[in-house]
Amino acid sequence: AQSVSQHNHHVILSEAASLELGCNYSYGGTVNLFWYVQYPGQHLQLLLKYFSGDPLVKGIKGFEAEFIKSKFSFNLRKPSVQWSDTAEYFCAVNADNAGNMLTFGGGTRLMVKP
């Protein structure tokens, strides 16, 4: 079975700091990769997704993620965070043997101090 690891459970940054959240998965076949964001009290929303092609994916609100197949990683980055980025971030993987199921990581809670 696939698993997804997000090693940073809690991250605290000041505004304008750069962000990188780690995501690693454990499946050797073809994958589709997602980052979702959950703002306080809200539901999960898609930030960005990777299916094929350029491994550097740009999403909404200045976020980007890079798929490194050799490292089984899909890290999320943002060069300069804002207070409004305070949220929980979930990495998710769809493996080619899992139908439409997504396997989610445990989430990373980001707090941005103004």
Add this chain to the structure above:
Amino acid sequence: DAGVIQSPRHEVTEMGQEVTLRCKPISGHDYLFWYRQTMMRGLELLIYFNNNVPIDDSGMPEDRFSAKMPNASFSTLKIQPSEPRDSAVYFCASSLAGTGNYNEQFFGPGTRLTVL
């Protein structure tokens, strides 16, 4: 499209009572997923349906939980009897069939359940 609709948004009940959570997926979506989110366990997949048929219910915690999808536009998650440890936010999500771009799941606003 209105997106995934869930009701109620908040539910407070007493231990032992039956609880029914409702979900209306996005029209045309073939897959429907039920998740539970708690501080301790994060986001857990409980069950998912394809074309109204349950495909994988291995995440359903115990027999007190049951889910149905009588038609393409409606699903229920029932807990009977409810226990305080069932307190959580329950999310419903839906997606299209197929691979690649179709795997994106769209989440509803969730139902916050509190069992006293």
